[in-house]
Amino acid sequence: xxxxxxxxxxxxxxxxxxxxxxxxxxxxxxxxxxxxxxxxxxxxxxxxxxxxxxxxxxxxxxxxxxxxxxxxxxxxxxxxxxxxxxxxxx
Amino acid sequence: xxxxxxxxxxxxxxxxxxxxxxxxxxxxxxxxxxxxxxxxxxxxxxxxxxxxxxxxxxxxxxxxxxxxxxxxxxxxxxxxxxxxxxxxxxxxxxxxxxxxxxxxxxxxxxxxxxxxxxxxxxxxxxxxxxxxxxxxxxxxxxxxxxxxxxxxxxxxxxxxxxxxxxxxxxxxxxxxxxxxxxxxxxxxxxxxxxxxxxxxxxxxxxxxxxxxxxxxxxxxxxxxxxxxxxxxxxxxxxxxxxxxxxxxxxxxxxxxxxxxxxxxxxxxxxxxxxxxxxxxxxxxxxxxxxxxxxxxxxxxxxxxxxxxxxxxxxxxxxxxxxxxxxxxxxxxxxxxxxxxxxxxxxxxxxxxxxxxxxxxxxxxxxxxxxxxxxxxxxxxxxxxxxxxxxxxxxxxxxxxxxxxxxxxxxxxxxxxxxxxxxxxxxxxxxxxxxxxxxxxxxxxxxxxxxxxxxxxxxxxxxxxxxxxxxxxxxxxxxxxxxxxxxxxxxxxxxxxxxxxxxxxxxx
Numbered sequence: 072x073x074x075x076x077x078x079x080x081x082x083x084x085x086x087x088x089x090x091x092x093x094x095x096x097x098x099x100x101x102x103x104x105x106x107x108x109x110x111x112x113x114x115x116x117x118x119x120x121x122x123x124x125x126x127x128x129x130x131x132x133x134x135x136x137x138x139x140x141x142x143x144x145x146x147x148x149x150x151x152x153x154x155x156x157x158x159x160x161x
Numbered sequence: 162x163x164x165x166x167x168x169x170x171x172x173x174x175x176x177x178x179x180x181x182x183x184x185x186x187x188x189x190x191x192x193x194x195x196x197x198x199x200x201x202x203x204x205x206x207x208x209x210x211x212x213x214x215x216x217x218x219x220x221x222x223x224x225x226x227x228x229x230x231x232x233x234x235x236x237x238x239x240x241x242x243x244x245x246x247x248x249x250x251x252x253x254x255x256x257x258x259x260x261x262x263x264x265x266x267x268x269x270x271x272x273x274x275x276x277x278x279x280x281x282x283x284x285x286x287x288x289x290x291x292x293x294x295x296x297x298x299x300x301x302x303x304x305x306x307x308x309x310x311x312x313x314x315x316x317x318x319x320x321x322x323x324x325x326x327x328x329x330x331x332x333x334x335x336x337x338x339x340x341x342x343x344x345x346x347x348x349x350x351x352x353x354x355x356x357x358x359x360x361x362x363x364x365x366x367x368x369x370x371x372x373x374x375x376x377x378x379x380x381x382x383x384x385x386x387x388x389x390x391x392x393x394x395x396x397x398x399x400x401x402x403x404x405x406x407x408x409x410x411x412x413x414x415x416x417x418x419x420x421x422x423x424x425x426x427x428x429x430x431x432x433x434x435x436x437x438x439x440x441x442x443x444x445x446x447x448x449x450x451x452x453x454x455x456x457x458x459x460x461x462x463x464x465x466x467x468x469x470x471x472x473x474x475x476x477x478x479x480x481x482x483x484x485x486x487x488x489x490x491x492x493x494x495x496x497x498x499x500x501x502x503x504x505x506x507x508x509x510x511x512x513x514x515x516x517x518x519x520x521x522x523x524x525x526x527x528x529x530x531x532x533x534x535x536x537x538x539x540x541x542x543x544x545x546x547x548x549x550x551x552x553x554x555x556x557x558x559x560x561x562x563x564x565x566x567x568x569x570x571x572x573x574x575x576x577x578x579x580x581x582x583x584x585x586x587x588x589x590x591x592x593x594x595x596x597x598x599x600x601x602x603x604x605x606x607x608x609x610x611x612x613x614x615x616x617x618x619x620x621x622x623x624x625x626x627x628x629x630x631x632x633x634x635x636x637x638x639x640x641x642x643x644x645x646x647x648x649x650x651x652x653x654x655x656x657x658x659x660x661x662x663x664x665x666x667x668x
Contacts, residue, residue, distance in 0.1 A: 093258075100415065104407055107397045108404035114244070115392070121381070122381045122384075122385040123378065124392075126395065127381075127395055133251050137254050137255060140262075144438070
């Protein structure tokens with residue numbers, strides 16, 4: 072019984088960590104593609120007095136978001152998932 | 162091309178490039194010799210003994226992903242149309258969190274050598290293995306042809322070698338690495354190449370930005386003022402002309418990455434799920450950094466290459482084609498030495514990527530088809546023999562297909578490989594991990610329908626039907642089939658699973 076409880080806790084913990092991170096990746100990406108698909112002109116607006124467009128800034132931000140998501144997941148998994156796996160193995 | 166490489170510069174270029182390349186070959190063959198002693202079992206052959214660390218595997222994964230085609234192709238695309246190159250980079254990169262969050266750990270925990278182990282885990286093994294092997298092999302072979310043709314042309318230009326000689330050199334070195342050194346040698350070849358490529362691209366980017374005092378404002382101003390399209394290069398442009406194509410391409414890029422067999426098999430080279438996670442985090446870091454570099458290189462080439470007569474033909478076009486933008490830029494900012502270094506790195510990159518692909522293909526043949534379908538219960542020794550024969554066979558096939566397709570436009574093959582990975586390999590893997598009610602009938606029907614619809618839609622689409630077969634109008638109007646073929650696969654698997662009343666389904 073104890074093992075089953077632990078296993079359930081593992082699944083729940085994983086879900087709690089993975090779902091928000093998945094949304095944090097997929098929603099901005101789909102939004103990015105959506106703007107390119109339907110409102111490409113929006114991305115051509117330039118930041119004040121420069122030749123740097125909003126599209127390029129958001130593109131780079133998206134790369135940074137992707138980096139943060141992967142690092143955050145590794146951190147959270149080591150902190151919350153690994154201990155449960157360890158308990159399960161004992 | 163002639164103007165640049167047969168002038169007085171060519172002697173210098175060839176010496177630097179050829180020496181660099183010979184050193185790379187010597188080092189990698191030595192590694193292969195060392196790895197061969199440790200590669201005595203099938204397990205070692207396909208997983209390098211499971212002793213690769215997270216950082217090493219992260220580098221090797223990013224090496225698999227940073228092919229010469231993506232280095233030269235994406236920087237060439239940025240050079241041609243600016244912002245549009247970023248769409249590809251981000252689409253490729255966003256596949257990585259998907260792999261990390263949804264695939265990497267279950268794959269590492271349930272599988273042995275490849276994703277087919279996981280798909281066939283709860284299902285009827287034989288048909289599922291055959292389908293997975295077809296999915297893997299079609300992805301691998303399409304990708305391999307595209308790499309081989311690109312390799313031959315690039316080496317022809319950079320080293321002045323005849324196309325056929327280039328194909329044979331690449332094919333034979335790849336066969337040596339994989340047959341004797343297995344996954345261990347392939348991984349180290351990939352690691353060395355990843356470090357070389359990241360360093361080379363960093364040097365070019367730093368030398369370019371240095372000319373603008375590292376100010377992105379000045380840098381982008383200069384690009385907008387130089388390019389014929391002016392400020393339009395900072396916004397979405399000609400690459401994607403309609404919403405359906407944008408979404409379809411976006412899906413293929415995101416989910417295709419998560420279905421590439423040569424990438425997925427790398428998760429078995431590390432010791433556990435923890436190291437698998439670390440590998441993806443490192444790989445995402447390196448790949449994202451690499452795409453930022455290719456973006457800077459593409460814009461740098463707009464400024465420094467596009468109106469420098471040394472790199473233009475008499476008609477004003479760039480020598481070679483747009484894919485040569487990064488190579489010309491290396492010469493523009495770093496002279497013949499950097500040009501030679503980048504040429505050698507490009508050659509090394511091709512070798513490393515085709516080795517990884519061949520190993521993934523050999524795994525589908527020997528592990529899925531031979532050891533689990535044709536001769537179930539085959540002993541380790543015979544499986545090892547089949548793996549090596551499969552490697553040699555795939556290598557020879559790559560050389561022959563590379564020569565046959567020399568004059569063909571093969572760019573669509575990478576797109577097709579990604580579409581198949583996104584519409585067959587990814588859905589069957591994803592649903593067999595996360596959907597309890599999936600059945601063998603669902604996976605086989607849906608997966609095959611996705612695979613076949615991909616191929617048909619690409620053949621009837623604009624790239625093959627109009628550009629290659631010279632018909633007036635495409636039967637299927639979109640270049641990228643993933644939106645449709647992925648829908649077919651997911652719907653097929655769902656529908657044929659829930660309507661499956663067989664005894665097996667009830668289990």
